[in-house]
Amino acid sequence: MPLTRRQFSKLSALSLGAAHVPWALAGQEPPRIGYCVIGLGRIATHFLEGVKNSQHSKITALVSGHRDKAERIAAQYGVPRESIYSYEEFDRIAQNKAIDAVYVALPNSMHAEYTIRSAKAGKHVLCEKPMAISSAECQQMIDACKTAKVKLMIAYRLHYEPITLKTLEIVRSGRIGPLQAMEAANGFSIKFGEWRYTKALGGGGSLFDVGIYCLNAFRMFAGQEPSGFQGEVATIDRDERFKEVEENVSWLLRFPSGALATGASTYxxxxxxFYRLHGAYGWLQVGTYTYQGQHLQGRYAEEPHRDAKRIDIDETSQEKDPMHFVREADHFSQCILQNTQPNTPGEEGLSDLRCIEAIYKAAGAPLHV
Amino acid sequence: MPLTRRQFSKLSALSLGAAHVPWALAGQEPPRIGYCVIGLGRIATHFLEGVKNSQHSKITALVSGHRDKAERIAAQYGVPRESIYSYEEFDRIAQNKAIDAVYVALPNSMHAEYTIRSAKAGKHVLCEKPMAISSAECQQMIDACKTAKVKLMIAYRLHYEPITLKTLEIVRSGRIGPLQAMEAANGFSIKFGEWRYTKALGGGGSLFDVGIYCLNAFRMFAGQEPSGFQGEVATIDRDERFKEVEENVSWLLRFPSGALATGASTYxxxxxxFYRLHGAYGWLQVGTYTYQGQHLQGRYAEEPHRDAKRIDIDETSQEKDPMHFVREADHFSQCILQNTQPNTPGEEGLSDLRCIEAIYKAAGAPLHV
Known part of the structure; x- marks a missing residue:
């Protein structure tokens, strides 16, 4: 039996660790956070499958502009018909006690509005990346969640993916030495008709949607915020997909440590x-940013010094989609249950948006003029 | 029996193709161009081994400041003792009829002087990369060779490497579509005591020595000269290696086609x-810039259009070191024998130096102040 919001709050106040929560001691079924999924596009279907396989999460409501689609999905995931909301009815989620948190899976430009309205409805917010289409919006979202005393997490799924975490552990251990240079790229050929290539919904081109993975990886592995930004935007395919946003963005970052990072993204x-990390004593490469099959290759020092014996690494994740989403949802659920800070809070999304704005500005194509 | 220089000139004037040269028709041993190797460092040993295995080249003289070392190498490669020169005696190579061409394998800052002196001695010049330490020097070298009516080739060995050429053929065929973005990196941890990290001999940091491979690859695959340059230089290891030159250089290029390229190099x-090429219909990655074992991976369209079936490629060169150098030396020898233009003339080296200067300037670290 899931706890009520009041019970969660009480437990949260105690700041108990997962291993010591009362239901675990009593051998009871662990409580589950009830999620309302806002937007039923492609990414939401991965999340729905992820939650179905999770330990601490469940789907309790849906928000969609397409009632038929929502009813079909509701039946599939055991959501009561009365917990299906249209966008017009959205603010009524405040009265639904089965909703502890929302998962915002809308087009980029709608993230801010629905995060803020969800916070006002007293719901915790798990919001897809990019957090919003401007750093100003990100700050408003952070402020709204703080005021409403709800948690805010950005769905950077790779922060919950084992190969990525292993790579981070190797870097932090010092085994590849101080980072010297990083390179990354991500992109796909966007289909005609997608909302992503409209300025109104996507906010910008490929950097917002896919380049952000590279950017976020650079910041994660550097362990600090970049202090220098250079960029270029370009469009080669002169078709209707690239009337409002650019096709390609490449950028060059400088970190205070001296590490340099170069990235590229395309539609x-x-x-x-892929991303590649070059340290003084070794290198690591991870491909790709997809939902499964992360592949880590590299060669690094056995001990953290230049002349140590080198170790070769070649490891592929055996986890299948939607395991990223299982881990992501359960991390946020446990943060809510135990009143802890998510690993990827709103501030993480804000930092990426600040970088994106700085890159576009450096490229001579400022986003907000 | 190799031909005399007069005989070469006569043949050259006829501009005959390799398959139609008289000795080939007469079933004779093909003529060989006699090379004088200037500088007996690491790269020269690869070249010496390459020439030993070549069809159209032979080593006929050596220039070195170390008589003992030179005598040992001369004995190994069948060079007469009287064809060993010190740097003081260098200009006497003009009188040595067995020397048709020189191979300049000196530290970067000495390339210009010895290329120009070799040209004045009437010898064709194969010069290592980087061609020189400034574009002004490159232009002087081109002019000197033109005045002396000798050929000038820059030793960009990967232009003569089969996996690189296969990659170029795929790109030119249109099978990966128009290039959107390219990424590359190259570097190594430089040993204490190397001439490369002095400004006087190296001219600059890692971009001159190893980043130039990435830069040259970008220009080769783009098939045009970059029109936009951004860059950053950085030094993390505060030791004596990086008192005069920087440790890391990263850069971002824009090509007139719209293609963007990001590169990184380190000492x-x-x-x-590696380098990675992203086109509209596929991608290719080649690793590495080493002397053997080039590895091409990728996925590209069977036919040159977006919806064509994709083909996976994974191919490793079986050629061993010094095959690059065999092909490189024989290419230049055939250009001399047949009076044709080398695939990598002085203008190719000049273009790279212009880019290097533009990158350092963009990085706020101009080379020549």
Whole structure:
């Protein structure tokens, strides 16, 4: 039996660790956070499948502009018909006690509005990346969640993916030495008719949607915020997809440590996304940013010094989609249950948006003029 | 029996193709161009081994400041003792009829002087990369060779490497579509005591020595000269290696086609060099810039259009070191024998130096102040 919001709050106040929560001691079924999924596009279907396989999460409501689609999905995931909302009815989620949190899976430009309205409805918010289409919106979202005393997490799924975490552990251990340079790319050939290539919904081109994975990886592995930004935007395919947003963005970042990072993103070709990390004593490469099959290769020092014996690494994740989403949802659920800070809070999304704005500005194509 | 220089000139004037030269028709041993190797460092040993295995080249003289070393190498490669020159005696190579061409394998800052002196001695010049330490020097070298009516080729060995050429053929065929973005990196951890990290001999940091491979690849695959340059230089390891030159250089190029390219080079870590090419219909990656074992991976369209079936490629060169150098030396020898233009003339080296200067300038670290 899931706890009520009041019970969660009480438990949260105690700040108990997962291993010590009362139901675990009593051998009871662990409580589950009830999620309302807002927007039933492609990414939402991965999340729905993820939650179905999770330990601490469940789907309790849906928001969609397409009643038929919503009813079909509701039946599939055991959501009561009365917990299906249209966008017009959205604010009524406040009265639904089965909704503890929302998952915002809308087009980029709608993230801010629905995050803020969800916070006002007293619901915790798990919001897809990019967090919003401007850093100003991100700040408003953070402020709204703080005021409403709800948690805010950005769905950077790779922060919950084991190969990515293993790579981070190797970097933090010092085994590849201080980072010197990083390279990354991500992109795909966007289909005609997608909302992503409209300025109104996507906010910008490929950097917002797919380049952000590279950017976020750079910041994660550097462990600090970049202090220098250079960029270029370009469009080669002169078709209707690129009337409002650019096709390609490449950028060059400088970190205070001295590490340099170069990234590229496209909406005009399958990039087979990757990132590469070069340290003084070794290197690591991870491909790709997809939903499964992360592949880590590299060669690094056995001990953290330049002359140590080198170790070769070649490891592919055996986890299948939607395991990213299982881990992501359960992380946020446990943060709510235990009143802890998510690993990827709103501030993480805000930092990426600040970088995106700085890159576009450096490219001579400022986003907000 | 090799032909005399007069005989070469006569043949050259006829501009005959390799398959139609008289000795081939007469079933004779093909003539060989006699090379004088200037500088007996690491790269020269690869070249010496390459020429030993070549069809149209032979080593006929050596220039070195170390008589003992030169005598040992001369004995190994069948060079007469009287064809060993010190740097003081250098200009006497003009009188040595067995020398048709020189191979300049000196530190970067000495390339211009010895290329120009070789041209004045009437010898064709094969010069290592980087061609020189400034574009002004490159222009002087081109002019000197033109005045002396000798050929000038820059030793961009990967232009004579089969996997690189296969990659170029795929790109030119249109099978990966118009290039959208390219990424590359190359670097190594430089040993204490190397001439490369002095401004006087190296001219600059890692971009001159190893980043130039990435830069040259970008220009080769784009098939045009970049029109936009951004860059950053950085030093993390505060040791004596980086008192005069920087450790890391990263850069961002824009080509007139719209293609963007991001590259990185280091003297502070083993980078496991690679380049990646992203087109509208596929991608290719080649690793590495080493002397053997080039590895091409990718996925591209069977026919040159977006919806064509995709083909996976995974191919590793079986050629061993020094095959690059065999092909490189024989290409230049055939250009001399047949009076044709080398695939990598002085203008190719000049273009790279112009880019290097533009990158350093963009990075706020101009080379020539």
């Amino acid at each position: 005009g070709g399958d990039m087979a996304g | 502070g870590g083993d980078m496991a060099g």
